Amino acid sequence: MGFNLDVGHYFAGTKGLSPLPVLEKYHDRIVSLHMKDRTTDGKNLPWGQGQTPLKEILQLMRKEKWTFPADIEVEYEIPAGSSSVAEVGKCVQFCREALA
Numbered sequence: 001m002g003f004n005l006d007v008g009h010y011f012a013g014t015k016g017l018s019p020l021p022v023l024e025k026y027h028d029r030i031v032s033l034h035m036k037d038r039t040t041d042g043k044n045l046p047w048g049q050g051q052t053p054l055k056e057i058l059q060l061m062r063k064e065k066w067t068f069p070a071d072i073e074v075e076y077e078i079p080a081g082s083s084s085v086a087e088v089g090k091c092v093q094f095c096r097e098a099l100a
Helices: 007-013 020-026 054-064 084-098
Strands: 003-006 030-035 070-072
Touching: 003 007, 003 020, 007 030, 020 054, 030 054, 054 070, 054 084, 070 084
Parallel strands: 003 030, 030 070
Antiparallel strands: none
8 A cells, every 4th residue: 555755744743853764765665756945944845945855755756766756745834925836847947956
């Protein structure tokens, strides 16, 4: 039976443990990832501003050729003058740069 791994919740819930070892150990049982950037105190932030190792997760997924989807989650307050669509676009750009 497969499961969804939310790397932001894992990171914040463990007070900063990297989800990379969990991905490596259970990758064959993961059916999807929820990705968001958080701090160890649980604050959600725009991608690249928190402490969740999103770049390393994306790079590991590519290296290992894992095919489960990684969903972008925007769970932080949308900045004034922006929109949820614009914020997702920033996350996509983060992914492109992480995998360049």
